[in-house]
Amino acid sequence: MAFLACNSNCLSKVPDSRRWNKNIKEQVLKGNAKKAILTYINMKELGLHADNYTFPPLLQAAADLSSSFTALALHGQTIKTGFCCHLFVQTALLNMYSSLGFIGDAHNVFENMPLKDVVAWNSMLDAYVSSEQMDNATLLFHSMPLKDLSSFNIMISGYANMGRTVSARSIFDQIPTKDTVSWNSMILVHTNAGDMVEAHKLFKELPVKNIITWNTMVRGYVRNELYAEAVDLFEEMRAGNVKPDFLTMTDVLSACAHLGSLERGNKLHIYAKDCRLDSSPHVTTALIVMYAKCGSTLKALEVFYKSQCKDIYCWNAIIAGLGFHGYGYSALKLYDKMRENCIMPDDITFIGLLNACAHAGLVEDGCQLFNSMEKEFGISPKIEHYGCMVDLLSRAKLLDRAFQLIQAMPFEPGESILGALLSACVIHRDLDTGEKLMKLYFARTRQFSDGEFMMFANLYAAFGKWEEANRWRDKMNNSGIAKTTGCSIIEVNGRIHKFLAGESRI
DNA sequence: TTGGTAGAGA
Incomplete structure (x- = not known):
């Protein structure tokens, strides 16, 4: 008013x-x-x-x-x-x-x-x-009846989103006079399709590059897990006096986080400060994630507290970072502060919180948070949240509760949930719950993956039940996988004889 | 003075 x-x-x-x-x-x-x-x-x-x-x-x-x-x-x-x-x-x-x-x-x-x-x-x-x-x-x-350059560019960007390289290239080649948007979109087509060699070829051919060209390439390298290349391109950008923006900074920090290079991350932080790019919540979040992944929780906290403009991404990043390093109580305290600041949690907040509880053994806190999602915030737990809860209960040796949760969840349980509880059954020597879980999986009419068959085989192998282990191993569509993926079953003369967790010699 | 195209955080 x-x-x-x-x-x-x-x-x-x-x-x-x-x-x-x-x-x-x-x-x-x-x-x-x-x-x-x-x-x-x-x-x-x-x-x-x-x-x-x-x-x-x-x-x-x-x-x-x-x-x-x-x-x-x-x-x-x-x-x-x-x-x-x-x-x-x-x-x-x-x-x-x-x-x-x-x-x-x-x-x-x-x-x-x-x-x-x-x-x-x-x-x-x-x-x-x-x-x-x-x-x-x-x-x-x-x-x-009428087309201009934008018409062609719009089509290329559509194909980029769908990874349709050939269709995009055909449109691109029809353009008589291409502009930077045409080139950038075509580069994006290749980065989305995972072909960074072709993307880089176009990048080199492009006569006039803008910040979007550079960012598309840096992001392409990060998305395709070529982290060192992303950092190298960023350095090339700086050497060429091209001014990065907050998106460049976010992506190169993410590359650094994956590389686990604290020294490089520190340098990037100083650079971001010098360019005044560190005030963006995108960059703040990327810095928190980078420091947390590089093991420097204190620096992550420093960035978080010094930031003047914190959004939900920043809060989620620090909560997840603390939780990952076992600082469950601190993560929960920060969550309380977040609520005091009237910031509504989202589904990602709860993944961080539940993981934090799982790592710190805070079973009841985790259960309370899980129950509050729907009741207090109207957030329906996704399969990831159920996964965190199964992990939390399994780590706390509450195998029956974990089983009941899987039984009650409105999703088809996947490989990771199965793996979390089955390995807990092995560690805590509880074959009954393992078999109950297998029956539950079996009752649901679905296609089993080789990974799941292997987990069933491993469970029995861990309890020395070689007949059953062998039976499940034989159900694998490609039992050769056992010999190439570091499977924990040793096979001699077609029979499983020994279980060696984590070893890859066969 | 007005409408359309590229990258955009867990």
């Missing part, structure tokens, strides 16, 4: 709809969609009329807010004022529905447009591409 008063004071002196339009647009550009909508309401209250310049940013604001209610109300306003017939307003309506995921509504707007220019066609094309309807996008692309 304070904003409205201020706004009306500032703007009522100049009751010019142009100024109001400009103001609305600026709010949207700043990411303040709510204020933009409030400005529009204020404008109407003052008796000013909206026009074809007012609606496009407002429709964008509705999309930014992900508010279908606001979207429908604004669509109604365009009809009421007659501006729904304006080409630019129609295109903005199409884009708003597309952003909200209402592709059918976007298509309706498009179909009812009496005049369609290339921007309208591209908007519909993008609606299909961003909703992964590449078949519809391809049909539309080929039926377009």
Whole structure:
């Protein structure tokens, strides 16, 4: 309300709809969609009329807010004022529905447009591409009476998201004059397909690179687990005086975290400070993760406490980092602080917390947190949360409770949950629970993986029951896997004779 | 003064 008063004071002196339009647009550009909508309401209250310049940013604001209610109300306003017939307003309506995921509504707007220019066609094309309807996008692309460079670029980015290298390349080769967007999208196609050699080839060929080109490559290396290459490219970037942004920093820190290189991580931290990139919550989170993974929990805490702008990612990272290193109580204390700061936990927070409890043996705290997810926060536990709980109960030797949880969970238990409880059965010498679990798995009509057959075989082998172990081993689709993956069964003359956990000699 | 295309954290 304070904003409205201020706004009306500032703007009522100049009751010019142009100024109001400009103001609305600026709010949207700043990411303040709510204020933009409030400005529009204020404008109407003052008796000013909206026009074809007012609606496009407002429709964008509705999309930014992900508010279908606001979207429908604004669509109604365009009809009421007659501006729904304006080409630019129609295109903005199409884009708003597309952003909200209402592709059918976007298509309706498009179909009812009496005049369609290339921007309208591209908007519909993008609606299909961003909703992964590449078949519809391809049909539309080929039926377009007008195409420009954006049309080709939109198609390439669609294929990039689906990893369709050949289709993307065919579009790319048809472009007479490519721009940086075309090249960057084509590089992304290859990084998404896991072909960093081809991505790097294009990167070298590209005459004019921008920050997105560099970031696409750095991210590509990280996603494809080529961490040293990611760091090297970052150094090349610096040597070439290309200024990294917060996304470059986030990814190179992530590479460093995977490499476990604290020395390099420290240097990157200093660099991020010098470039003032460390204030971004993305970078803060990446720093916390890097320090935690490199074993420096104290530095992770220092980054966390010094950060002026902490979001849920930062909180989740520090909770998970503490939990991973066995500081269960500290993780729980930070969770309390997080709640005091009125930050709502999400499903990732609980994965960190439950893992923290499992590592520190805090069984009852873990159970309470697990129960609070749905009751207090309306978060339905996912299979990962059940996995953490099975791990927590198994580590605490509460095998029957772990079994009951698996029995009650609304998911098909996977290999990792099976592995957690079965190995606990081996450690705590409880074959009964192991067999009960096997029966439960067997009762569910599903396809068993070789990994699961091997776990069953290992369970019996651990208890010296070679006949059963052999029987389960024989069910494996590829029993040769036992000889190549470090399986813990030793086979002599077709019979399993010995169980050696963790050894790979056969 | 207005609508469309590339990367974007666990």
